[in-house]
Amino acid sequence: MLSRPLRLCLSLPSDLIPIILLLMLSEKIQKLIEAEFPGNDISVTVPEVQTHGHFTTNLAFSLAKKERMSPMQAAEKIKSAVIAEDPEKLIEKIEVAAPGFVNFWLTPKSIQDIFARISQSKNFGKSKVGDGRKIIVEYSSPNIAKPMHVGHFRATIIGDALANIHKALGYKVIRWNYLGDWGVQFGKLTAAYKMWGDAKKLKAEPIKHLLELYVRFSAQAKINPEFENLGQLEFKKLENGDKGNRKLWELFRKVSLKDFDKVYKMLGVKFDVEIGESFYESHLKPLTKSLVKDGIAKRSEGALIIDLEKYGLPRALVEKSDGASLYLTRDLANIKYRLSKYKTDKIIHVVGQEQSLHFQQFFRVAEMLGLGKDKFFHVGTALVLGPDGKKLSTREGKTIFIEDIINEALSITREIVKEKNSSVSAKEREKIAKVVAIGALKYNDLSQSRLSNIIFDWNKMLSFEGDSGPYLQYTYVRLKSILRKMRPSKFDPKVLALPGELDLILKLDRFPEAIQKSAETFYPHYLAQYLYDLAKSASRFYEEHPVLKAESAVRKARLALISCAADALKTGLNLLGVETLERM
RNA sequence: GCCUUCGUCGUUCAAUGGAUAGGACAGAGGUUUCCUAAACCUUAAAUGGAGGUUCGAUUCCUCCCGAAGGCACCA
Numbered sequence: 001m002l003s004r005p006l007r008l009c010l011s012l013p014s015d016l017i018p019i020i021l022l023l024m025l026s027e028k029i030q031k032l033i034e035a036e037f038p039g040n041d042i043s044v045t046v047p048e049v050q051t052h053g054h055f056t057t058n059l060a061f062s063l064a065k066k067e068r069m070s071p072m073q074a075a076e077k078i079k080s081a082v083i084a085e086d087p088e089k090l091i092e093k094i095e096v097a098a099p100g101f102v103n104f105w106l107t108p109k110s111i112q113d114i115f116a117r118i119s120q121s122k123n124f125g126k127s128k129v130g131d132g133r134k135i136i137v138e139y140s141s142p143n144i145a146k147p148m149h150v151g152h153f154r155a156t157i158i159g160d161a162l163a164n165i166h167k168a169l170g171y172k173v174i175r176w177n178y179l180g181d182w183g184v185q186f187g188k189l190t191a192a193y194k195m196w197g198d199a200k201k202l203k204a205e206p207i208k209h210l211l212e213l214y215v216r217f218s219a220q221a222k223i224n225p226e227f228e229n230l231g232q233l234e235f236k237k238l239e240n241g242d243k244g245n246r247k248l249w250e251l252f253r254k255v256s257l258k259d260f261d262k263v264y265k266m267l268g269v270k271f272d273v274e275i276g277e278s279f280y281e282s283h284l285k286p287l288t289k290s291l292v293k294d295g296i297a298k299r300s301e302g303a304l305i306i307d308l309e310k311y312g313l314p315r316a317l318v319e320k321s322d323g324a325s326l327y328l329t330r331d332l333a334n335i336k337y338r339l340s341k342y343k344t345d346k347i348i349h350v351v352g353q354e355q356s357l358h359f360q361q362f363f364r365v366a367e368m369l370g371l372g373k374d375k376f377f378h379v380g381t382a383l384v385l386g387p388d389g390k391k392l393s394t395r396e397g398k399t400i401f402i403e404d405i406i407n408e409a410l411s412i413t414r415e416i417v418k419e420k421n422s423s424v425s426a427k428e429r430e431k432i433a434k435v436v437a438i439g440a441l442k443y444n445d446l447s448q449s450r451l452s453n454i455i456f457d458w459n460k461m462l463s464f465e466g467d468s469g470p471y472l473q474y475t476y477v478r479l480k481s482i483l484r485k486m487r488p489s490k491f492d493p494k495v496l497a498l499p500g501e502l503d504l505i506l507k508l509d510r511f512p513e514a515i516q517k518s519a520e521t522f523y524p525h526y527l528a529q530y531l532y533d534l535a536k537s538a539s540r541f542y543e544e545h546p547v548l549k550a551e552s553a554v555r556k557a558r559l560a561l562i563s564c565a566a567d568a569l570k571t572g573l574n575l576l577g578v579e580t581l582e583r584m
Numbered sequence: 585g586c587c588u589u590c591g592u593c594g595u596u597c598a599a600u601g602g603a604u605a606g607g608a609c610a611g612a613g614g615u616u617u618c619c620u621a622a623a624c625c626u627u628a629a630a631u632g633g634a635g636g637u638u639c640g641a642u643u644c645c646u647c648c649c650g651a652a653g654g655c656a657c658c659a
Binding site: 045047048049051052056058061064065070071097098099100101141143180183184185188232277300301302303305312313314315316317319320321322324326327352353354355356357358360380382383385389390391416420421436447448449451452453454455457459460463464465466467468470471473474475477478479481482483484485486525529532533536539540542543544546547548549583584 | 586587588589590595596597598599600601602603604605606607608609615618619620622623624625639640651652653654655656657658659
């Protein structure tokens with residue numbers, strides 16, 4: 001259940017508290033209160049069970065402690081005070097429930113007023129709390145010369161959703177694809193290509209060939225450690241400006257980007273900036289120099305290290321003993337550049353959770369460099385594991401590639417669309433299949449907590465029933481189908497008084513907070529879950545309550561209601577990067 | 585060995601310092617002269633183990649068991 005965080009001061013005279021409880025009905029005033037009494041949380045939540053009211057609060061427990069009375073007494077006190085402070089009769093019923101909960105039921109009129117407000121608001125759900133502040137969202141970040149796999153899919157989809165969500169809240173979002181286009185891996189690849197490379201194959205199926213070389217090289221390196229040295233040597237040559245190696249690197253990079261673009265296009269993902277690690281090549285030497293000069297880094301066994309022991313972290317390496325740069329070095333150069341060029345307040349890195357330690361070190365060093373604190377966030381994503389519950393490794397050639405997933409999803413979806421929608425033209429069917437397939441894949445990922453490992457499962461990934469992307473899309477289609485037959489017009493909210501109608505209104509009312517919660521926590525699944533909940537209420541509503549056949553006044557109000565629900569569904573799904581259709 | 589994340593119906597995922605732990609799939613049963621059955625309704629089923637803090641713990645703390653990931657010349 002989503003909570004309505006209501007910041008207010010507990011040390012407030014207790015007779016004021018009930019007024020505040022009432023005021024939570026009004027978002028505007030709630031904001032005023034938040035500004036006036038920051039830092040104290042009291043939760044007014046929507047209970048899980050309907051018999052516990054529309055809203056409930058546990059305020060009595062803290063009040064009881066402060067005023068030295070029993071929670072039940074405190075609850076009674078709150079109840080009578082609220083009744084006294086509610087001349088407009090916003091609240092229909094207040095119940096005190098053991099051991100000290102106070103449950104509130106709104107009058108139908110209050111709920112109707114809420115709906116009147118929702119139906120009049122433009123861009124319902126969105127807001128301007130971001131106030132134009134800049135935020136860089138770094139996501140996707142695939143490695144050049146390797147195909148994008150399931151792991152990248154997750155970071156890409158989650159990052160894209162978080163970028164969308166922040167934009168909807170009024171932030172100025174910079175979407176950044178931080179390409180992994182520098183590092184020893186290119187040394188290895190160069191070495192492998194020099195030994196076994198085939199220009200023809202590279203031209204025909206570039207990524208596939210490069211992957212083959214990489215896997216072969218890794219396998220050899222396992223047997224013969226000489227290969228590791230060879231890779232490092234070739235990378236060192238690249239960093240020292242070797243022309244032949246540079247040319248090969250450029251080639252690898254070019255073919256990879258082309259391949260990535262194909263995937264991004266299918267996923268409907270776009271970036272504002274695609275600057276990778278290689279961009280910072282010239283920043284690295286000055287950076288390491290200044291690190292030494294400032295006494296932050298020192299030599300150890302030939303390498304340049306930063307001691308982080310006082311932070312309880314292992315030491316971090318910024319230069320290898322052969323003088324080559326490392327991931328961390330480039331990351332530091334990267335945020336230095338970002339901060340100076342974009343003057344941003346926040347940088348969030350949507351990257352696999354397995355890099356958690358790296359980011360802790362990275363952020364600490366950034367702090368030591370005076371780049372700031374509390375500006376950088378590692379938004380970790382857990383792994384997609386193989387059916388055996390183990391990590392899928394590219395090196396061992398066990399990965400599942402995004403392109404294959406999409407193609408498989410498409411072919412399955414095409415069949416289903418054909419079966420369910422035979423009357424539609426082949427062209428439209430293809431469009432439907434594409435939107436549904438991508439929607440299913442994205443929603444499947446976004447509806448789960450980003451920190452839980454996902455076990456790769458075709459059936460679940462391509463689920464079209466129940467809590468799935470297609471279900472949400474279908475609900476939207478059904479609502480639109482009604483709305484096509486009759487347009488919403490002026491209506492009187494007072495005719496909406498049935499439980500199903502009021503329930504849908506109350507669900508709608510919680511849309512803005514769902515978006516906000518996802519933004520605050522960087523967990524898009526809160527929004528996904530909310531949307532499923534909303535779709536469920538909407539489906540139930542149109543199953544139980546005929547819209548077009550209702551008498552005129554009711555019909556108008558119901559049309560307005562499903563119109564708002566459809567809009568919210570579309571807005572929400574789009575924030576998750578899921579497209580909607582008019583028919584399916 | 586140390587660090588991080590995690591352990592919830594048969595399966596796969598949610599939630600929360602609060603009341604009766606929620607959904608989906610699979611199972612059982614029902615709904616179609618009615619706005620698209622990719623739907624709706626009913627039903628059965630779970631917090632790894634032991635302590636502690638608390639009015640209240642599945643959630644916080646300690647220990648044990650189990651899983652995944654990480655721990656300076658990868659990214």
